[in-house]
Amino acid sequence: MEQVGNAETLVARTARGLAQISLDAEAGAFIGSEDDLLARLGVSRPTLRQAAKIAENDRLISVRRGIKGGFYAARPDAQDAIRTLARYLRLNGATLSDIMVVSRLVSEEAGARACACDDPALRARLVGFVAGIDANDTPAELIRAESELVSVISEMSGNPAIQLVMAIGFSFGMEEQRVALYRDEDHRATARTLQRQLCRAILDRDEEIARVIMRRRSTTMLEWIVQAERESA
Structure with a gap:
Protein backbone atom coordinates (compact mmCIF):
# COMPACT_ATOMS: atom_id res chain seq x y z
CA MET A 1 0.00 0.00 0.00
CA ALA A 74 0.78 24.44 -23.94
CA ARG A 75 -1.85 26.58 -22.24
CA PRO A 76 -5.48 25.88 -21.37
CA ASP A 77 -7.88 28.29 -23.06
CA ALA A 78 -11.11 29.86 -21.83
CA GLN A 79 -13.27 27.29 -23.61
CA ASP A 80 -11.57 24.48 -21.67
CA ALA A 81 -12.48 26.17 -18.38
CA ILE A 82 -15.99 26.98 -19.53
CA ARG A 83 -16.74 23.41 -20.61
CA THR A 84 -15.30 21.97 -17.41
CA LEU A 85 -17.20 24.32 -15.11
CA ALA A 86 -20.46 24.00 -17.03
CA ARG A 87 -20.15 20.20 -16.83
CA TYR A 88 -19.46 20.41 -13.09
CA LEU A 89 -22.50 22.63 -12.52
CA ARG A 90 -24.77 20.39 -14.54
CA LEU A 91 -23.56 17.21 -12.79
CA ASN A 92 -24.28 18.86 -9.44
CA GLY A 93 -27.85 19.70 -10.37
CA ALA A 94 -27.52 23.38 -11.21
CA THR A 95 -30.30 24.83 -13.33
CA LEU A 96 -30.28 27.76 -15.72
CA SER A 97 -32.20 29.71 -13.09
CA ASP A 98 -29.39 29.10 -10.60
CA ILE A 99 -26.84 30.42 -13.09
CA MET A 100 -28.90 33.51 -13.86
CA VAL A 101 -29.22 34.45 -10.18
CA VAL A 102 -25.43 34.66 -9.92
CA SER A 103 -24.47 35.90 -13.38
CA ARG A 104 -26.90 38.83 -13.44
CA LEU A 105 -24.85 40.70 -10.83
CA VAL A 106 -21.72 40.15 -12.89
CA SER A 107 -23.58 41.25 -16.03
CA GLU A 108 -24.52 44.55 -14.43
CA GLU A 109 -20.88 45.22 -13.59
CA ALA A 110 -19.84 44.25 -17.11
CA GLY A 111 -22.32 46.70 -18.62
CA ALA A 112 -21.06 49.52 -16.42
CA ARG A 113 -17.39 48.79 -17.09
CA ALA A 114 -18.02 48.51 -20.85
CA CYS A 115 -19.09 52.17 -20.84
CA ALA A 116 -15.51 53.18 -20.04
CA CYS A 117 -14.00 51.15 -22.87
CA ASP A 118 -12.00 53.30 -25.31
CA ASP A 119 -10.98 50.50 -27.67
CA PRO A 120 -12.17 51.74 -31.11
CA ALA A 121 -12.38 48.22 -32.54
CA LEU A 122 -14.65 47.00 -29.74
CA ARG A 123 -16.84 50.11 -29.92
CA ALA A 124 -17.09 49.60 -33.68
CA ARG A 125 -18.18 46.00 -33.10
CA LEU A 126 -20.96 47.25 -30.84
CA VAL A 127 -22.06 49.81 -33.42
CA GLY A 128 -22.13 47.05 -36.02
CA PHE A 129 -24.15 44.86 -33.68
CA VAL A 130 -26.78 47.60 -33.27
CA ALA A 131 -27.11 47.92 -37.04
CA GLY A 132 -28.04 44.23 -37.32
CA ILE A 133 -30.43 43.91 -34.37
CA ASP A 134 -33.67 44.14 -36.38
CA ALA A 135 -32.54 41.32 -38.71
CA ASN A 136 -32.58 38.79 -35.85
CA ASP A 137 -36.16 37.52 -35.81
CA THR A 138 -35.87 33.78 -35.14
CA PRO A 139 -34.89 32.02 -31.90
CA ALA A 140 -31.65 30.77 -33.50
CA GLU A 141 -30.75 34.23 -34.79
CA LEU A 142 -31.40 35.82 -31.41
CA ILE A 143 -29.29 33.21 -29.63
CA ARG A 144 -26.41 33.94 -32.01
CA ALA A 145 -26.94 37.67 -31.47
CA GLU A 146 -26.90 37.23 -27.69
CA SER A 147 -23.65 35.28 -27.97
CA GLU A 148 -22.07 38.14 -29.91
CA LEU A 149 -23.40 40.78 -27.51
CA VAL A 150 -22.21 38.90 -24.41
CA SER A 151 -18.81 38.44 -26.03
CA VAL A 152 -18.24 42.07 -26.97
CA ILE A 153 -19.56 43.55 -23.70
CA SER A 154 -17.54 41.17 -21.52
CA GLU A 155 -14.45 41.96 -23.59
CA MET A 156 -15.16 45.68 -23.27
CA SER A 157 -15.31 45.25 -19.49
CA GLY A 158 -11.56 44.58 -19.51
CA ASN A 159 -11.94 42.05 -16.69
CA PRO A 160 -11.06 38.41 -17.49
CA ALA A 161 -13.03 37.14 -14.48
CA ILE A 162 -16.15 38.87 -15.79
CA GLN A 163 -15.52 37.42 -19.24
CA LEU A 164 -15.29 33.92 -17.80
CA VAL A 165 -18.43 34.15 -15.63
CA MET A 166 -20.51 35.60 -18.47
CA ALA A 167 -19.25 32.98 -20.90
CA ILE A 168 -20.07 30.16 -18.47
CA GLY A 169 -23.55 31.55 -17.92
CA PHE A 170 -24.22 31.87 -21.63
CA SER A 171 -22.71 28.49 -22.49
CA PHE A 172 -24.70 26.74 -19.78
CA GLY A 173 -27.90 28.45 -20.87
CA MET A 174 -27.63 27.84 -24.58
CA GLU A 175 -26.83 24.17 -24.06
CA GLU A 176 -29.79 23.66 -21.74
CA GLN A 177 -32.11 21.79 -24.08
CA ARG A 178 -35.11 21.80 -21.73
CA VAL A 179 -35.54 25.56 -22.08
CA ALA A 180 -36.70 27.09 -25.38
CA LEU A 181 -35.68 30.73 -25.26
CA TYR A 182 -37.19 33.30 -27.63
CA ARG A 183 -39.88 30.94 -28.88
CA ASP A 184 -42.51 33.66 -28.35
CA GLU A 185 -42.66 36.53 -30.86
CA ASP A 186 -43.28 39.08 -28.10
CA HIS A 187 -40.23 37.78 -26.23
CA ARG A 188 -38.09 38.25 -29.32
CA ALA A 189 -39.34 41.82 -29.78
CA THR A 190 -38.62 42.57 -26.11
CA ALA A 191 -35.14 41.06 -26.39
CA ARG A 192 -34.30 43.22 -29.40
CA THR A 193 -35.55 46.36 -27.64
CA LEU A 194 -33.42 45.62 -24.58
CA GLN A 195 -30.39 44.89 -26.74
CA ARG A 196 -30.78 48.24 -28.48
CA GLN A 197 -31.22 50.13 -25.22
CA LEU A 198 -28.20 48.47 -23.64
CA CYS A 199 -25.94 49.16 -26.61
CA ARG A 200 -27.03 52.80 -26.73
CA ALA A 201 -26.30 53.25 -23.01
CA ILE A 202 -22.81 51.76 -23.42
CA LEU A 203 -22.01 53.80 -26.52
CA ASP A 204 -23.24 56.93 -24.69
CA ARG A 205 -21.03 55.93 -21.71
CA ASP A 206 -24.02 56.06 -19.36
CA GLU A 207 -23.05 53.59 -16.60
CA GLU A 208 -26.23 54.06 -14.56
CA ILE A 209 -28.55 53.31 -17.47
CA ALA A 210 -26.36 50.40 -18.59
CA ARG A 211 -26.72 48.83 -15.13
CA VAL A 212 -30.49 49.36 -15.18
CA ILE A 213 -30.90 47.79 -18.63
CA MET A 214 -28.63 44.88 -17.75
CA ARG A 215 -30.73 44.26 -14.63
CA ARG A 216 -33.93 44.47 -16.66
CA ARG A 217 -32.55 42.03 -19.23
CA SER A 218 -31.55 39.52 -16.56
CA THR A 219 -34.87 39.80 -14.72
CA THR A 220 -36.87 39.42 -17.93
CA MET A 221 -34.87 36.42 -19.14
CA LEU A 222 -35.11 34.76 -15.73
CA GLU A 223 -38.89 35.09 -15.87
CA TRP A 224 -38.94 33.45 -19.29
CA ILE A 225 -36.67 30.65 -18.12
CA VAL A 226 -38.75 29.92 -15.01
CA GLN A 227 -41.91 29.90 -17.11
CA ALA A 228 -40.38 27.50 -19.65
CA GLU A 229 -39.04 25.22 -16.91
CA ARG A 230 -42.51 25.02 -15.31
CA GLU A 231 -44.15 24.23 -18.63
CA SER A 232 -41.64 21.49 -19.38
CA ALA A 233 -41.83 19.93 -15.89
Missing part, protein backbone atom coordinates in the same frame (compact mmCIF):
# COMPACT_ATOMS: atom_id res chain seq x y z
CA GLU A 2 2.84 2.40 0.78
CA GLN A 3 4.47 1.68 -2.57
CA VAL A 4 1.26 2.49 -4.44
CA GLY A 5 0.83 5.68 -2.47
CA ASN A 6 4.45 6.69 -3.07
CA ALA A 7 4.13 5.93 -6.78
CA GLU A 8 1.01 8.10 -7.03
CA THR A 9 2.74 10.89 -5.14
CA LEU A 10 5.74 10.72 -7.46
CA VAL A 11 3.54 10.83 -10.54
CA ALA A 12 1.66 13.84 -9.20
CA ARG A 13 4.91 15.58 -8.30
CA THR A 14 6.31 14.85 -11.74
CA ALA A 15 3.16 16.22 -13.37
CA ARG A 16 3.59 19.44 -11.38
CA GLY A 17 7.21 19.57 -12.50
CA LEU A 18 6.20 19.22 -16.15
CA ALA A 19 3.58 21.92 -15.69
CA GLN A 20 6.14 24.29 -14.21
CA ILE A 21 8.60 23.64 -17.02
CA SER A 22 5.83 24.45 -19.49
CA LEU A 23 4.80 27.64 -17.66
CA ASP A 24 8.43 28.80 -17.62
CA ALA A 25 8.49 28.58 -21.43
CA GLU A 26 6.54 30.35 -24.16
CA ALA A 27 3.35 28.66 -25.31
CA GLY A 28 4.20 26.25 -28.14
CA ALA A 29 7.92 26.13 -27.29
CA PHE A 30 9.79 22.84 -27.35
CA ILE A 31 10.63 21.88 -23.75
CA GLY A 32 12.51 18.65 -24.35
CA SER A 33 12.51 15.12 -25.62
CA GLU A 34 11.43 12.25 -23.41
CA ASP A 35 15.06 11.46 -22.63
CA ASP A 36 15.77 15.13 -21.83
CA LEU A 37 12.94 15.25 -19.32
CA LEU A 38 13.81 11.89 -17.81
CA ALA A 39 17.25 13.28 -16.96
CA ARG A 40 15.92 16.64 -15.83
CA LEU A 41 13.19 15.27 -13.56
CA GLY A 42 15.07 12.17 -12.40
CA VAL A 43 12.20 9.73 -12.78
CA SER A 44 11.56 6.49 -14.61
CA ARG A 45 10.03 6.35 -18.08
CA PRO A 46 6.68 4.90 -16.85
CA THR A 47 6.41 7.65 -14.21
CA LEU A 48 7.13 10.38 -16.78
CA ARG A 49 4.57 9.00 -19.19
CA GLN A 50 1.86 8.82 -16.51
CA ALA A 51 2.67 12.35 -15.40
CA ALA A 52 2.64 13.55 -19.01
CA LYS A 53 -0.90 12.26 -19.44
CA ILE A 54 -2.02 14.30 -16.42
CA ALA A 55 -0.28 17.48 -17.63
CA GLU A 56 -1.59 16.92 -21.16
CA ASN A 57 -5.17 16.47 -19.91
CA ASP A 58 -4.76 19.78 -18.08
CA ARG A 59 -3.66 21.33 -21.40
CA LEU A 60 -0.32 22.36 -19.92
CA ILE A 61 1.81 20.32 -22.32
CA SER A 62 1.37 18.69 -25.68
CA VAL A 63 3.18 15.50 -26.66
CA ARG A 64 4.08 15.07 -30.31
CA ARG A 65 5.32 11.96 -32.08
CA GLY A 66 7.56 11.60 -35.10
CA ILE A 67 10.68 13.42 -36.34
CA LYS A 68 9.86 16.61 -34.44
CA GLY A 69 8.41 14.69 -31.55
CA GLY A 70 8.80 15.58 -27.91
CA PHE A 71 7.18 17.73 -25.28
CA TYR A 72 5.87 21.23 -26.00
CA ALA A 73 4.54 23.97 -23.75
Whole structure:
Protein backbone atom coordinates (compact mmCIF):
# COMPACT_ATOMS: atom_id res chain seq x y z
CA MET A 1 0.00 0.00 0.00
CA GLU A 2 2.84 2.40 0.78
CA GLN A 3 4.47 1.68 -2.57
CA VAL A 4 1.26 2.49 -4.44
CA GLY A 5 0.83 5.68 -2.47
CA ASN A 6 4.45 6.69 -3.07
CA ALA A 7 4.13 5.93 -6.78
CA GLU A 8 1.01 8.10 -7.03
CA THR A 9 2.74 10.89 -5.14
CA LEU A 10 5.74 10.72 -7.46
CA VAL A 11 3.54 10.83 -10.54
CA ALA A 12 1.66 13.84 -9.20
CA ARG A 13 4.91 15.58 -8.30
CA THR A 14 6.31 14.85 -11.74
CA ALA A 15 3.16 16.22 -13.37
CA ARG A 16 3.59 19.44 -11.38
CA GLY A 17 7.21 19.57 -12.50
CA LEU A 18 6.20 19.22 -16.15
CA ALA A 19 3.58 21.92 -15.69
CA GLN A 20 6.14 24.29 -14.21
CA ILE A 21 8.60 23.64 -17.02
CA SER A 22 5.83 24.45 -19.49
CA LEU A 23 4.80 27.64 -17.66
CA ASP A 24 8.43 28.80 -17.62
CA ALA A 25 8.49 28.58 -21.43
CA GLU A 26 6.54 30.35 -24.16
CA ALA A 27 3.35 28.66 -25.31
CA GLY A 28 4.20 26.25 -28.14
CA ALA A 29 7.92 26.13 -27.29
CA PHE A 30 9.79 22.84 -27.35
CA ILE A 31 10.63 21.88 -23.75
CA GLY A 32 12.51 18.65 -24.35
CA SER A 33 12.51 15.12 -25.62
CA GLU A 34 11.43 12.25 -23.41
CA ASP A 35 15.06 11.46 -22.63
CA ASP A 36 15.77 15.13 -21.83
CA LEU A 37 12.94 15.25 -19.32
CA LEU A 38 13.81 11.89 -17.81
CA ALA A 39 17.25 13.28 -16.96
CA ARG A 40 15.92 16.64 -15.83
CA LEU A 41 13.19 15.27 -13.56
CA GLY A 42 15.07 12.17 -12.40
CA VAL A 43 12.20 9.73 -12.78
CA SER A 44 11.56 6.49 -14.61
CA ARG A 45 10.03 6.35 -18.08
CA PRO A 46 6.68 4.90 -16.85
CA THR A 47 6.41 7.65 -14.21
CA LEU A 48 7.13 10.38 -16.78
CA ARG A 49 4.57 9.00 -19.19
CA GLN A 50 1.86 8.82 -16.51
CA ALA A 51 2.67 12.35 -15.40
CA ALA A 52 2.64 13.55 -19.01
CA LYS A 53 -0.90 12.26 -19.44
CA ILE A 54 -2.02 14.30 -16.42
CA ALA A 55 -0.28 17.48 -17.63
CA GLU A 56 -1.59 16.92 -21.16
CA ASN A 57 -5.17 16.47 -19.91
CA ASP A 58 -4.76 19.78 -18.08
CA ARG A 59 -3.66 21.33 -21.40
CA LEU A 60 -0.32 22.36 -19.92
CA ILE A 61 1.81 20.32 -22.32
CA SER A 62 1.37 18.69 -25.68
CA VAL A 63 3.18 15.50 -26.66
CA ARG A 64 4.08 15.07 -30.31
CA ARG A 65 5.32 11.96 -32.08
CA GLY A 66 7.56 11.60 -35.10
CA ILE A 67 10.68 13.42 -36.34
CA LYS A 68 9.86 16.61 -34.44
CA GLY A 69 8.41 14.69 -31.55
CA GLY A 70 8.80 15.58 -27.91
CA PHE A 71 7.18 17.73 -25.28
CA TYR A 72 5.87 21.23 -26.00
CA ALA A 73 4.54 23.97 -23.75
CA ALA A 74 0.78 24.44 -23.94
CA ARG A 75 -1.85 26.58 -22.24
CA PRO A 76 -5.48 25.88 -21.37
CA ASP A 77 -7.88 28.29 -23.06
CA ALA A 78 -11.11 29.86 -21.83
CA GLN A 79 -13.27 27.29 -23.61
CA ASP A 80 -11.57 24.48 -21.67
CA ALA A 81 -12.48 26.17 -18.38
CA ILE A 82 -15.99 26.98 -19.53
CA ARG A 83 -16.74 23.41 -20.61
CA THR A 84 -15.30 21.97 -17.41
CA LEU A 85 -17.20 24.32 -15.11
CA ALA A 86 -20.46 24.00 -17.03
CA ARG A 87 -20.15 20.20 -16.83
CA TYR A 88 -19.46 20.41 -13.09
CA LEU A 89 -22.50 22.63 -12.52
CA ARG A 90 -24.77 20.39 -14.54
CA LEU A 91 -23.56 17.21 -12.79
CA ASN A 92 -24.28 18.86 -9.44
CA GLY A 93 -27.85 19.70 -10.37
CA ALA A 94 -27.52 23.38 -11.21
CA THR A 95 -30.30 24.83 -13.33
CA LEU A 96 -30.28 27.76 -15.72
CA SER A 97 -32.20 29.71 -13.09
CA ASP A 98 -29.39 29.10 -10.60
CA ILE A 99 -26.84 30.42 -13.09
CA MET A 100 -28.90 33.51 -13.86
CA VAL A 101 -29.22 34.45 -10.18
CA VAL A 102 -25.43 34.66 -9.92
CA SER A 103 -24.47 35.90 -13.38
CA ARG A 104 -26.90 38.83 -13.44
CA LEU A 105 -24.85 40.70 -10.83
CA VAL A 106 -21.72 40.15 -12.89
CA SER A 107 -23.58 41.25 -16.03
CA GLU A 108 -24.52 44.55 -14.43
CA GLU A 109 -20.88 45.22 -13.59
CA ALA A 110 -19.84 44.25 -17.11
CA GLY A 111 -22.32 46.70 -18.62
CA ALA A 112 -21.06 49.52 -16.42
CA ARG A 113 -17.39 48.79 -17.09
CA ALA A 114 -18.02 48.51 -20.85
CA CYS A 115 -19.09 52.17 -20.84
CA ALA A 116 -15.51 53.18 -20.04
CA CYS A 117 -14.00 51.15 -22.87
CA ASP A 118 -12.00 53.30 -25.31
CA ASP A 119 -10.98 50.50 -27.67
CA PRO A 120 -12.17 51.74 -31.11
CA ALA A 121 -12.38 48.22 -32.54
CA LEU A 122 -14.65 47.00 -29.74
CA ARG A 123 -16.84 50.11 -29.92
CA ALA A 124 -17.09 49.60 -33.68
CA ARG A 125 -18.18 46.00 -33.10
CA LEU A 126 -20.96 47.25 -30.84
CA VAL A 127 -22.06 49.81 -33.42
CA GLY A 128 -22.13 47.05 -36.02
CA PHE A 129 -24.15 44.86 -33.68
CA VAL A 130 -26.78 47.60 -33.27
CA ALA A 131 -27.11 47.92 -37.04
CA GLY A 132 -28.04 44.23 -37.32
CA ILE A 133 -30.43 43.91 -34.37
CA ASP A 134 -33.67 44.14 -36.38
CA ALA A 135 -32.54 41.32 -38.71
CA ASN A 136 -32.58 38.79 -35.85
CA ASP A 137 -36.16 37.52 -35.81
CA THR A 138 -35.87 33.78 -35.14
CA PRO A 139 -34.89 32.02 -31.90
CA ALA A 140 -31.65 30.77 -33.50
CA GLU A 141 -30.75 34.23 -34.79
CA LEU A 142 -31.40 35.82 -31.41
CA ILE A 143 -29.29 33.21 -29.63
CA ARG A 144 -26.41 33.94 -32.01
CA ALA A 145 -26.94 37.67 -31.47
CA GLU A 146 -26.90 37.23 -27.69
CA SER A 147 -23.65 35.28 -27.97
CA GLU A 148 -22.07 38.14 -29.91
CA LEU A 149 -23.40 40.78 -27.51
CA VAL A 150 -22.21 38.90 -24.41
CA SER A 151 -18.81 38.44 -26.03
CA VAL A 152 -18.24 42.07 -26.97
CA ILE A 153 -19.56 43.55 -23.70
CA SER A 154 -17.54 41.17 -21.52
CA GLU A 155 -14.45 41.96 -23.59
CA MET A 156 -15.16 45.68 -23.27
CA SER A 157 -15.31 45.25 -19.49
CA GLY A 158 -11.56 44.58 -19.51
CA ASN A 159 -11.94 42.05 -16.69
CA PRO A 160 -11.06 38.41 -17.49
CA ALA A 161 -13.03 37.14 -14.48
CA ILE A 162 -16.15 38.87 -15.79
CA GLN A 163 -15.52 37.42 -19.24
CA LEU A 164 -15.29 33.92 -17.80
CA VAL A 165 -18.43 34.15 -15.63
CA MET A 166 -20.51 35.60 -18.47
CA ALA A 167 -19.25 32.98 -20.90
CA ILE A 168 -20.07 30.16 -18.47
CA GLY A 169 -23.55 31.55 -17.92
CA PHE A 170 -24.22 31.87 -21.63
CA SER A 171 -22.71 28.49 -22.49
CA PHE A 172 -24.70 26.74 -19.78
CA GLY A 173 -27.90 28.45 -20.87
CA MET A 174 -27.63 27.84 -24.58
CA GLU A 175 -26.83 24.17 -24.06
CA GLU A 176 -29.79 23.66 -21.74
CA GLN A 177 -32.11 21.79 -24.08
CA ARG A 178 -35.11 21.80 -21.73
CA VAL A 179 -35.54 25.56 -22.08
CA ALA A 180 -36.70 27.09 -25.38
CA LEU A 181 -35.68 30.73 -25.26
CA TYR A 182 -37.19 33.30 -27.63
CA ARG A 183 -39.88 30.94 -28.88
CA ASP A 184 -42.51 33.66 -28.35
CA GLU A 185 -42.66 36.53 -30.86
CA ASP A 186 -43.28 39.08 -28.10
CA HIS A 187 -40.23 37.78 -26.23
CA ARG A 188 -38.09 38.25 -29.32
CA ALA A 189 -39.34 41.82 -29.78
CA THR A 190 -38.62 42.57 -26.11
CA ALA A 191 -35.14 41.06 -26.39
CA ARG A 192 -34.30 43.22 -29.40
CA THR A 193 -35.55 46.36 -27.64
CA LEU A 194 -33.42 45.62 -24.58
CA GLN A 195 -30.39 44.89 -26.74
CA ARG A 196 -30.78 48.24 -28.48
CA GLN A 197 -31.22 50.13 -25.22
CA LEU A 198 -28.20 48.47 -23.64
CA CYS A 199 -25.94 49.16 -26.61
CA ARG A 200 -27.03 52.80 -26.73
CA ALA A 201 -26.30 53.25 -23.01
CA ILE A 202 -22.81 51.76 -23.42
CA LEU A 203 -22.01 53.80 -26.52
CA ASP A 204 -23.24 56.93 -24.69
CA ARG A 205 -21.03 55.93 -21.71
CA ASP A 206 -24.02 56.06 -19.36
CA GLU A 207 -23.05 53.59 -16.60
CA GLU A 208 -26.23 54.06 -14.56
CA ILE A 209 -28.55 53.31 -17.47
CA ALA A 210 -26.36 50.40 -18.59
CA ARG A 211 -26.72 48.83 -15.13
CA VAL A 212 -30.49 49.36 -15.18
CA ILE A 213 -30.90 47.79 -18.63
CA MET A 214 -28.63 44.88 -17.75
CA ARG A 215 -30.73 44.26 -14.63
CA ARG A 216 -33.93 44.47 -16.66
CA ARG A 217 -32.55 42.03 -19.23
CA SER A 218 -31.55 39.52 -16.56
CA THR A 219 -34.87 39.80 -14.72
CA THR A 220 -36.87 39.42 -17.93
CA MET A 221 -34.87 36.42 -19.14
CA LEU A 222 -35.11 34.76 -15.73
CA GLU A 223 -38.89 35.09 -15.87
CA TRP A 224 -38.94 33.45 -19.29
CA ILE A 225 -36.67 30.65 -18.12
CA VAL A 226 -38.75 29.92 -15.01
CA GLN A 227 -41.91 29.90 -17.11
CA ALA A 228 -40.38 27.50 -19.65
CA GLU A 229 -39.04 25.22 -16.91
CA ARG A 230 -42.51 25.02 -15.31
CA GLU A 231 -44.15 24.23 -18.63
CA SER A 232 -41.64 21.49 -19.38
CA ALA A 233 -41.83 19.93 -15.89
